[in-house]
Amino acid sequence: MDYTLRCNSLKCRTQLNDRAVVTTCSHVFCIRCSDSLGLSSSAGIARTCPACSTQLSNPDDAVVAQLNPTEDYKTSILSGLSPNIIMECASRGLAFYSYQTSQEIVYQEYLAKTLTENYGNLSQQMDKLILEANSEIKTLQEKLQGYNPVQRCC
Ligand SMILES: [Zn+2]
Ligand SMILES: [Zn+2]
Known part of the structure; x- marks a missing residue:
């Protein structure tokens, strides 16, 4: 949590x-x-x-x-302060924490976006490669058929 x-x-x-x-x-x-x-x-x-x-x-x-923080630190850090100041410190600390978590979400979203883009690019490159390979195979097969010697029956 x-x-x-x-x-x-x-x-x-x-x-x-x-x-x-x-x-x-x-x-x-x-x-x-x-x-x-x-x-x-x-x-x-x-x-x-x-x-x-x-x-x-x-x-x-x-x-x-x-x-x-140690237990004694937790006990002493706000001791002596008025409730108003204690609440102010607590709310600023919470604001700090919530800012950090929201920044982390922004960062993760940015990472996810970059990864998705990279994946998209890779996938496009892959499709192009497969297309090229298929057409090359087709050309080779056609050539092979062209050079096919007369079929001999045994
Ligand atoms: Zn700063
Ligand atoms: Zn560091």
């Missing part, structure tokens, strides 16, 4: 199970991609989201998230 987020770098798409870098523009990257794409660079250096090019100027615009 639970959908596992994948690194938003299209060349990577690693399943994210442990730690990941999340951005306020609703993108998520594995630690390795985050390092190589400059998301982990220290404060002061302008960061840009590799997925949507949003400027991530605040320190919390891209942070490491624990995807499997």
Whole structure:
């Protein structure tokens, strides 16, 4: 039932199970991609989201998230906040998740479309090959019949 987020770098798409870098523009990257794409660079250096090019100027615009938080973390992370803020954080977290799942659907649909197109092209090529082969066979058969020596009866 639970959908596992994948690194938003299209060349990577690693399943994210442990730690990941999340951005306020609703993108998520594995630690390795985050390092190589400059998301982990220290404060002061302008960061840009590799997925949507949003400027991530605040320190919390891209942070490491624990995807499997410990019990004590779950207990303490929202403790002390007012119900309004708790609900706001929860709804933003849900929005993030729903954006990620909808993007995954778009990606899968794109993949399916590309595969269908490729299949269509291949199938056309195959039909053409079969047609050519059949006509060649026909030509050869005709030639063969032309050269057929007089039938001898034994
Ligand atoms: Zn990655
Ligand atoms: Zn982004």
